[in-house]
Amino acid sequence: MFSGKRAEFEALVHSYSAELYRYAYYLSRDRLTAEDLVQETFARAWSGWMRLRDVKAAKKWLYTILRRENARLYERKRLDIVDDQDLDALETVSTADFADLEVRQALEALPPCYREPLLLQVVGGFTCDEIAKIMNLTPGATMTRLSRARLALRKASGGKEASA
Amino acid sequence: MSCLDCRRQLLISPRDLSRDQRAHIASCSGCARLAATLLDVDRHIADAALVPVPDGLAHRVLLARPRRFGWRHAGIAALALAVLGAIVMLSGLLDPPMFPTPVQAVGPNHPAVEAISLVVDDRAELKESGNASKMKDSLHALGLELKQGGGVHAYYGGKCHLRAGDCDLIVLDTPDARASVVLVPDSPVAERVLVTDRHKVALVTPAKAGSYVVVADSPKVARRMQRLFRRG
Numbered sequence: 001m002f003s004g005k006r007a008e009f010e011a012l013v014h015s016y017s018a019e020l021y022r023y024a025y026y027l028s029r030d031r032l033t034a035e036d037l038v039q040e041t042f043a044r045a046w047s048g049w050m051r052l053r054d055v056k057a058a059k060k061w062l063y064t065i066l067r068r069e070n071a072r073l074y075e076r077k078r079l080d081i082v083d084d085q086d087l088d089a090l091e092t093v094s095t096a097d098f099a100d101l102e103v104r105q106a107l108e109a110l111p112p113c114y115r116e117p118l119l120l121q122v123v124g125g126f127t128c129d130e131i132a133k134i135m136n137l138t139p140g141a142t143m144t145r146l147s148r149a150r151l152a153l154r155k156a157s158g159g160k161e162a163s164a
Numbered sequence: 165m166s167c168l169d170c171r172r173q174l175l176i177s178p179r180d181l182s183r184d185q186r187a188h189i190a191s192c193s194g195c196a197r198l199a200a201t202l203l204d205v206d207r208h209i210a211d212a213a214l215v216p217v218p219d220g221l222a223h224r225v226l227l228a229r230p231r232r233f234g235w236r237h238a239g240i241a242a243l244a245l246a247v248l249g250a251i252v253m254l255s256g257l258l259d260p261p262m263f264p265t266p267v268q269a270v271g272p273n274h275p276a277v278e279a280i281s282l283v284v285d286d287r288a289e290l291k292e293s294g295n296a297s298k299m300k301d302s303l304h305a306l307g308l309e310l311k312q313g314g315g316v317h318a319y320y321g322g323k324c325h326l327r328a329g330d331c332d333l334i335v336l337d338t339p340d341a342r343a344s345v346v347l348v349p350d351s352p353v354a355e356r357v358l359v360t361d362r363h364k365v366a367l368v369t370p371a372k373a374g375s376y377v378v379v380a381d382s383p384k385v386a387r388r389m390q391r392l393f394r395r396g
Binding site: 013014023025026031035042103104107118122150153 | 206212215226228
């Protein structure tokens with residue numbers, strides 16, 4: 001039984017270590033810290049692995065552990081203010097505007113409270129409800145953050161355009 | 165569905181469109197443009213998120229997994245040991261560790277040094293040797309009793325003399341060790357002292373009246389023999 005659980009865990013590590021590393025990198029914006037976070041996440045996951053009832057929920061569980069570890073070990077106070085959304089401004093930006101956008105920089109410049117749900121959705125493939133559970137938010141707050149994250153990216157793009 | 169509702173939904177999740185949204189987008193060029201733009205943004209985000217992953221990350225994770233004994237665990241273990249040690253010590257099962265003091269530190273006139281000389285040089289008088297009632301009286305005079313049983317054989321070795329005055333010698337025999345005990349009625353001590361000299365150790369222990377010195381080959385035997393006495 002133990003060897004079966006261990007094999008499952010090893011498969012989990014191989015499946016999710018890269019994905020978690022990328023998520024950790026965007027949380028910490030530092031490669032060494034990201035790797036430490038992944039290591040710590042799996043170490044904690046292993047200590048609770050025998051108690052995990054539903055292996056299908058493992059992915060969400062891993063992301064939750066990683067977020068918690070980041071908050072516990074590395075997170076510092078950040079400024080999390082962005083303007084309210086302006087739906088009318090959306091129509092003025094085209095697909096081509098984003099083609100040259102350095103999305104990575106824009107993503108890194110996003111406040112963590114908006115970057116995280118967006119990454120969980122786009123990279124992790126989680127639904128709004130799942131993101132809400134991972135981040136300990138209400139579904140409404142999660143939707144708001146997702147909207148504002150996309151708006152902030154659009155605004156960053158618009159600003160670059162204007163200054164160019 | 166209105167354009168506002170559609171755009172709100174698109175901003176939340178441009179990939180998961182409801183039937184109403186799809187119908188609206190099919191008929192509204194503005195919302196269709198926004199949907200395409202946001203999908204493109206998501207694609208760029210997904211691409212941007214593909215930062216290079218260090219080689220062998222999964223392997224390192226699996227190698228590191230067994231070492232889950234962090235500072236927190238070490239702290240808990242140390243605390244548990246300290247609590248256990250305190251409980252054992254309080255219950256009298258284990259004495260705090262003692263380290264032998266060399267004779268130079270206590271001086272040649274210390275009762276422990278004298279008792280070692282007495283035993284090594286075999287200076288005890290054999291008068292009344294083997295007198296059990298005399299041994300009991302001598303122990304009683306110091307407020308001591310000798311525990312019975314445990315394969316311990318005790319016999320009175322006779323009178324002897326130290327600088328502190330007249331003393332009594334008791335010899336304790338167990339199946340695996342032997343020790344001599346000098347009862348010193350006129351020499352009270354404040355605390356236990358373990359002294360080593362001439363390849364012997366002497367453990368001086370305070371009694372109700374005076375003190376007693378256990379002379380043995382090792383600190384372990386001395387401690388074990390000393391525990392055979394209790395206050396009467």
